[in-house]
Amino acid sequence: MPATERRAGDGLDAVLVERLTMLTTRRNENFLIGAALAARLGLDRVYSVDDHSADATTNRVAGEAGYGEAIQRAWDNPVTAKRxxxxxxLRKRLDGDGVLDLYRAYNSPDAMRMAFDSDFGAALAEPSPQHYGRYYTGWWETRNLRMVANIRAAMTAQPGARALVIVGASHKGYFEAYLNMMHDIRLVDAEAVLR
Structure with missing residues (x-):
């Protein structure tokens, strides 16, 4: 919403105006990229696909001090350091072509492999007798499954339509794997789009 329209009245109260103004300063792909692009393209709707209902899968262990410590130890590995x-x-060069270079790097197959090896794969190898890493990775896989289900549901409402999904880089490999199993969906390689 343009700043000139972010004022109380015509359906907006002061609390909502304050919230909308605050959101313009947050670094979040939903409104920095998604909403701005949708407005520029004249699209009527942006669908939210994020889903934290999987958080319940780790309720049993999330409060245990050992859980966070075990995951932190798993993340302390050479691939995380390289990543x-x-x-x-990449972040040193976020001017001009640097932003596209960052997007290209984040969308590369190597980045997907590193995301797994430094994070979820490392967690699967975490040796605690409580299997903390397996809880963590199970949560992540479940969250991604539910997010992809939300994408599929949104696409079902408009057969044949195109969709742009903007998501954090660590989700991308999971999204591609899950969406590639869906009928009536054809993925376009982000690397081709970002040339």
């Missing part, structure tokens, strides 16, 4: 260094280098 962090690559990310830091």
């Amino acid at each position: 962090s260094a690559i990310d830091a280098d």
Whole structure:
């Protein structure tokens, strides 16, 4: 919503205006990219697909001090260090073509492999007798399944339509794997789009 229209009246109260104004300063792909692109393209609707209902899958262990510690130890690995260094280098160049370079890097097959190896795969190998890493990875897979189900439901409402899904880089490999199992969906390689 343009700043000139972000004022109390015509269906907006002061609390909503304050909230809308606050959202313009948050770094979130939903409104920095998704809503802005939808408005520019004249689209009527943006569908939310994020889903945290899977959070209940870790309720049994999430409050245990050992859970967070075990996951942090799993993340402390050479692939995480390499991934962090690559990310830091990309973020130094966020002007001009640097933003596209960052998107290209985040959407590469190598980035998907590193996301798994540094995070979820490392968690699966976490050796605690409580199997904390398996809880964590199960939560992540369930969350992604539910998010992909939301994408599929949104697409079902408009057969034959195109959809752009904007999601954090660690979700991408899971989304592609799950969406590739769906009938009547054809994925377009992000690398081709970002050329």
